[in-house]
Amino acid sequence: MSEWLAPNSFQHRQYAHCESGAVAGLLNHAGLPLSEALVFGLGGGLFFGYVPFVKLNGFPLMTYRCYPGGIFKRVTHSLRCPVVQKRYRHPQQAMAELDRLLEQGHVVGLQTSVFWLPYIPAALRFHFNAHNLLVIGKEGSRYRISDPVVSDLTWCEEEDLCRARFARGALAPKGRCYYLQGPPQVTDLRPALVHGMQVVCRDMLAPIPVGGIRGMRFMACAMEQWEQRYGVRKARYCLAQLIRMQEEIGTGGGGFRFIYAAFLQEAAVQLHCEKLEALSDRLTAIGDAWREFALSAARCCKGRDETVTYHSLGQQVLDCANQEDALFRELRETTRTLKHQLKGL
Amino acid sequence: MPDAKLYDELVALIVDTCHIQEELPDVIDPESSLIGPDSPLGLDSLDAVEIVVAVQKHYGVRIGGENTGREVLDTLRSLAEFINQNRA
Numbered sequence: 001m002s003e004w005l006a007p008n009s010f011q012h013r014q015y016a017h018c019e020s021g022a023v024a025g026l027l028n029h030a031g032l033p034l035s036e037a038l039v040f041g042l043g044g045g046l047f048f049g050y051v052p053f054v055k056l057n058g059f060p061l062m063t064y065r066c067y068p069g070g071i072f073k074r075v076t077h078s079l080r081c082p083v084v085q086k087r088y089r090h091p092q093q094a095m096a097e098l099d100r101l102l103e104q105g106h107v108v109g110l111q112t113s114v115f116w117l118p119y120i121p122a123a124l125r126f127h128f129n130a131h132n133l134l135v136i137g138k139e140g141s142r143y144r145i146s147d148p149v150v151s152d153l154t155w156c157e158e159e160d161l162c163r164a165r166f167a168r169g170a171l172a173p174k175g176r177c178y179y180l181q182g183p184p185q186v187t188d189l190r191p192a193l194v195h196g197m198q199v200v201c202r203d204m205l206a207p208i209p210v211g212g213i214r215g216m217r218f219m220a221c222a223m224e225q226w227e228q229r230y231g232v233r234k235a236r237y238c239l240a241q242l243i244r245m246q247e248e249i250g251t252g253g254g255g256f257r258f259i260y261a262a263f264l265q266e267a268a269v270q271l272h273c274e275k276l277e278a279l280s281d282r283l284t285a286i287g288d289a290w291r292e293f294a295l296s297a298a299r300c301c302k303g304r305d306e307t308v309t310y311h312s313l314g315q316q317v318l319d320c321a322n323q324e325d326a327l328f329r330e331l332r333e334t335t336r337t338l339k340h341q342l343k344g345l
Numbered sequence: 346m347p348d349a350k351l352y353d354e355l356v357a358l359i360v361d362t363c364h365i366q367e368e369l370p371d372v373i374d375p376e377s378s379l380i381g382p383d384s385p386l387g388l389d390s391l392d393a394v395e396i397v398v399a400v401q402k403h404y405g406v407r408i409g410g411e412n413t414g415r416e417v418l419d420t421l422r423s424l425a426e427f428i429n430q431n432r433a
């Protein structure tokens with residue numbers, strides 16, 4: 001067995017976000033130590049989407065990141081890392097395959113439902129089917145789990161893990177598992193860093209009404225109508241859901257903007273590019289603006305500030321959209337220059 | 346280790362920020378949960394957003410990025426330790 005495949009040597013650490021944390025854990029174990037921010041940026045994780053005709057737990061789909069599984073797919077592709085990903089129709093087959101992989105010494109990533117994981121405190125469990133964790137071993141009927149958002153290694157009974165892997169509903173995991181078949185083939189990260197930034201610029205500046213900057217502007221206009229459309233009570237629930245997606249579910253705050261700013265800072269060092277450092281500072285300030293929006297929204301939900309209206313909240317989102325529009329256009333120009341520089345080397 | 350003065354300051358800041366009007370216990374255990382059903386201050390996740398912004402404005406420390414808010418806002422002690430470690 002190769003050393004990199006030995007789960008006994010797996011080092012657990014806590015991350016802000018589950019998918020980038022799981023991928024960082026797998027890559028670190030495979031011998032490529034990367035920070036969570038680098039993984040998030042290499043995977044082009046930053047996005048914004050407002051899709052009112054798709055409902056998640058009864059609310060319009062609102063997201064500050066790319067689709068589930070996207071970070072794993074893009075990072076492993078960029079780093080030319082051989083991987084296997086599978087979904088299953090039958091739970092028994094999925095669990096048997098997991099046991100077989102663990103016996104072979106693999107660290108296995110799983111997509112699960114947070115709601116069915118007993119080691120997550122009850123107050124934090126909710127119906128979200130795209131939570132990522134790593135399984136590093138098995139003892140009797142219990143699996144040894146490295147959950148990226150939990151501080152220490154933990155255990156999970158087979159029955160519970162199986163239920164979490166086959167939860168139904170939106171983004172149903174269908175037993176999805178993934179693992180690395182070998183270490184990354186790329187050692188020079190610079191082209192992958194530039195590519196990751198280009199992916200984010202493309203997605204944020206895309207000419208589609210529900211995504212990126214246009215998605216933010218769409219939501220800013222739509223939220224002014226939420227009270228009329230949904231009623232006072234449900235409109236507040238919508239706001240609370242938006243705050244949760246922005247500040248809670250492992251985003252690192254500011255809807256992943258702080259994590260992405262940390263990525264730009266690390267990329268600035270690796271690419272010797274001062275412009276990226278300046279953009280990182282600006283994105284941190286934009287993250288603060290998103291947080292101010294969340295603060296106003298929270299006060300609106302709690303009825304603590306009568307000066308906050310859905311119109312004023314929409315204006316705050318518009319302001320963030322305008323700032324991000326300018327930032328990602330500059331980042332796009334910077335990546336073009338960097339790409340030419342790298343080609344010339 | 347954070348001192349009692351910082352704990353008192355933080356409790357006062359939280360009470361003011363989150364408009365807590367209920368009577369509080371005389372002594373708040375720094376190890377008790379800050380947010381959630383077990384919180385002696387009765388705080389929820391929306392209050393957490395207000396606390397994060399208030400702490401940033403008051404102490405100049407940003408809770409974010411790879412410092413998980415969940416971890417920092419676990420207890421009064423973890424919040425106080427984070428402030429002590431990160432303020433200029």
